[in-house]
Amino acid sequence: GENVEQHPSTLSVQEGDSAVIKCTYSDSASNYFPWYKQELGKRPQLIIDIRSNVGEKKDQRIAVTLNKTAKHFSLHITETQPEDSAVYFCAANLAGTASKLTFGTGTRLQVTL
Amino acid sequence: DVKVTQSSRYLVKRTGEKVFLECVQDMDHENMFWYRQDPGLGLRLIYFSYDVKMKEKGDIPEGYSVSREKKERFSLILESASTNQTSMYLCASRLGGSTDTQYFGPGTRLTVL
Numbered sequence: 001g002e003n004v005e006q007h008p009s010t011l012s013v014q015e016g017d018s019a020v021i022k023c024t025y026s027d028s029a030s031n032y033f034p035w036y037k038q039e040l041g042k043r044p045q046l047i048i049d050i051r052s053n054v055g056e057k058k059d060q061r062i063a064v065t066l067n068k069t070a071k072h073f074s075l076h077i078t079e080t081q082p083e084d085s086a087v088y089f090c091a092a093n094l095a096g097t098a099s100k101l102t103f104g105t106g107t108r109l110q111v112t113l
Numbered sequence: 114d115v116k117v118t119q120s121s122r123y124l125v126k127r128t129g130e131k132v133f134l135e136c137v138q139d140m141d142h143e144n145m146f147w148y149r150q151d152p153g154l155g156l157r158l159i160y161f162s163y164d165v166k167m168k169e170k171g172d173i174p175e176g177y178s179v180s181r182e183k184k185e186r187f188s189l190i191l192e193s194a195s196t197n198q199t200s201m202y203l204c205a206s207r208l209g210g211s212t213d214t215q216y217f218g219p220g221t222r223l224t225v226l
Contacts, residue, residue: 001172009153032212043117043203043217044156051212089155093211100146100171101215105155 002027004092006104013080014112021107023090024072030092033073034101035064038087047088048075080111116140117206117218125224132191134221136204144207145187146215147171147179149200156203162187194225 003026013019025033034049050057050064050073057064061080066073073092077084087108091101120135136145146161148171158171160179168179176198180188187206191198204218 006155034215036217043219045217046214049214099211100158100161100169101211102158102172103148103156105153 002030002092002094002102004090004102004104006090006107008107009105010108010110012110012112015080015082017080019075019077019080019084019109019111021075021088021090021109022072023074023092023104024070025092025102026071027092027094028068028071030094032093033064033066034091035062035075036089036091036103038089038106040086044089077109080109082111082113085109085111117204117216119202119204119218119221121221122219123222123224125226126191126194127226128195130191130194130225132194132223132225134189134191134202134204134223136187136189136206136218137185138206138216139185140206140208140216141184142206142208142216143184144209145181146205146207147177147187147189148203148205149173150203150220151200159189194223196225199223199225 006023031052036044037047038044063076087106090104117138147159148156162168162181178190202221205215207215
């Protein structure tokens with residue numbers, strides 16, 4: 001089955017700096033890589049995703065890059081703000097209709113003033 | 114707007130009790146999932162269902178069962194609750210294949226005494 005590793009487990013950055021979270025996956029058949037943000041006491045919510053037919057995707061201050069050869073993908077947040085403080089989860093799928101997402105263990109991002 | 118609801122936000126049960134956690138989605142999604150979330154372990158899949166009366170084991174199904182009698186409702190059952198099942202339980206739903214967005218419920222924090 002799929003295995004997803006996520007690093008770092010905690011990350012502290014100053015407001016305005018960039019943050020990078022990295023994930024690796026094991027199944028070369030995976031073709032969908034979403035990122036979820038979970039604020040304290042709230043449900044995980046999708047913030048960005050990438051499919052295996054592209055190498056990079058951007059949405060305002062967040063971007064995701066994918067290296068299929070190396071089987072890793074990363075979340076980049078620029079100009080961080082206090083409201084970016086949350087736990088971020090990466091995930092990867094197994095191709096197929098009835099397949100599941102396998103999640104990483106999460107990164108707690110703290111943006112300090 | 115997709116809505117996934119869970120029957121309780123907080124639940125306290127005693128060892129050996131039978132526990133039911135209910136999840137309802139209102140968007141006619143085919144797939145529904147139950148995860149547990151523990152610090153440092155991320156989101157681990159317990160069971161999922163891709164159709165009414167269909168179920169598949171996830172990564173940690175031991176000690177749990179599920180029921181899906183109607184498309185909109187997916188129940189997680191702890192036949193005999195144990196203290197190591199104290200956790201946050203998250204339900205999720207997804208319209209179709211694994212590249213569709215997965216939406217989470219607000220979670221149920223279960224404490225087993």
